[in-house]
Amino acid sequence: MSLADLYQNDQFGLSIEIFPPKTEAGENTLRKNLKKLIEFQPAFVSCTYGAGGTTQAKTLEWCAEIKREYSIPVTAHFTCVGSTTDDLKSWLKKAESLRVNNIMALRGDPPDGETSFQAVEGGFTNANQLVELIHSEYPQFGIGVAGYPEKHPEASDMKTDLINLKRKVDAGAGAIYTQLFFVNDNFYRFREQAVEQGIEVPIIPGIMPITEFSRIQRITSMCGTDVPDGLGEKLEAVKDDSEAQFEIGVEFAIQQCQDLIDHGVPGIHFYVLNKCKASEQILNALGIPQKN
Ligand SMILES: Cc1cc2nc3c(=O)[nH]c(=O)nc-3n(C[C@H](O)[C@H](O)[C@H](O)COP(=O)(O)OP(=O)(O)OC[C@H]3O[C@@H](n4cnc5c(N)ncnc54)[C@H](O)[C@@H]3O)c2cc1C
Known part of the structure; x- marks a missing residue:
């Protein structure tokens, strides 16, 4: 099935991204939080593929567990890092058997300390x-790819990055999920430019609720994402009050998501960071229905 089918007929596609925890306590917390988030009937839950190698095997284990537990569609992230084509094929075979x-077909990042x-x-x-490999040898998989509204850091310019994004769509990707x-x-500018480039598949914004000042600092220094005037300052002003930071972050995310919905996005991909409190409040405020 193409991932684009999830967004047909004005169907709003909520998706939830988790990562495999490294500890047993983290796993238990995730199980508890997932149970609450699944109430919002996501179109799928996706699980990331560890950059450093430690959590890679866990991606498929979590996908299998979520499918077993909740019978909902699952998306496994997968990167090219450190794998030969044969390695990639055998992982895909395992994903198929589960x-x-x-x-979510990705290249992955260079290892720490390397720039290319x-x-x-x-x-x-x-x-x-x-994407080409998956599309030709495992046509049953829906394929998602990454898009960058503020340009991928390695791309020389936006136009080049969009040409490369189009390559992924032409190779068989059914939907694009953006960087936060x-x-x-x-x-909106990125979406327009993508359409001008001839990209017709759904483009789903990736949203991360920011509920801690320290996190916004870390994210902006890591990927250079623009932060709206005043948000950083507002969070900094209450940096010793975690509840106040939480409220500011949730309120900002509600307004951001509502504006995206008003501008006709086909869905929202939530980077929930294995938590649920902020996302629950945001989804409730947006009127996303829960299971009866
Ligand atoms: C929704 C989402 C989920 C993610 N999940 C994970 C995850 O689970 N695990 C993980 O390790 N990382 C993940 N990432 C991060 C991702 O691996 C990095 O951003 C990585 O640097 C680029 O991956 P990509 O798939 O976009 O690569 P590509 O599409 O290959 O692009 C990488 C760079 O190469 C250029 N390029 C692309 N194709 C060509 C070509 N044919 N010729 C020349 N240049 C080209 C692009 O313009 C870009 O600058 C995720 C990112 C997003 C947005």
């Missing part, structure tokens, strides 16, 4: 090659 529905991505011998250099952002105008 009845994973969709793959090096493919292993017999591996892939870019995500479009992984806080300034909606950057997303």
Whole structure:
């Protein structure tokens, strides 16, 4: 099935992204929080693929558990990092045997300390090659890919990045999920440019509720995302009051998501960071229905 089908007939596609916890306590917390988030009937839950190698096997385990527990579609993230084409194929075979529905097909980041991505011998250099492999050999998987409203950091300019994004769509991706952002105008501009580039698949904004001043500092220094005037200052002003930071972050995310919905986005992909309190409040405020 194409991932684009999830967003047909004005169907709003909520998706929830989690990551495999590294400790047993983290796993138990995630199980508890997921139970609450599933009440909002997401179109799918996606699980990330660890950059450093430690949590890679866990991606499929979590996808299998969620499918078993809740019978909802699951999306396994998957990167080209450190894998030959044969390695990639055997992982995809395993995903197929576990009845994973969709793959988020990614290149992955260079290892810490390295500035450019090096493919292993017999591996892939870019995500479009992984999409091509999945599309030709495992056509049953829906394929999602990453998009960057503020440009991928390695791309020389936006136009080049959009040409490369189109390669992933032409190779078989059914939907684009964006990097997190806080300034909606950057997303709207990106969406327009993508359409001008001939990209017709749904583009789903990726949203991360920011409920801690320290996190916004970390994110902006990591990926250079624009932060709207005043948000950083507002959070900083209450940096010793975690409840006040939480409220500011949730209120900001509600307004951001409502504006995106008003501008006709087909869905929202929530980076929930394995938590649920902020997302529950945001989804309730947006009127996303819960199971009866
Ligand atoms: C929704 C989402 C989920 C993510 N999940 C994970 C995850 O689970 N695990 C993880 O490790 N990382 C994850 N990432 C991060 C991602 O791996 C990094 O952003 C990585 O740096 C780029 O991956 P990509 O798939 O966008 O790569 P690509 O599409 O290959 O793009 C990477 C760079 O190469 C350029 N490029 C692309 N194709 C070509 C080509 N054919 N020729 C020349 N240049 C090209 C692009 O313009 C870009 O600058 C995620 C990102 C997003 C947005």
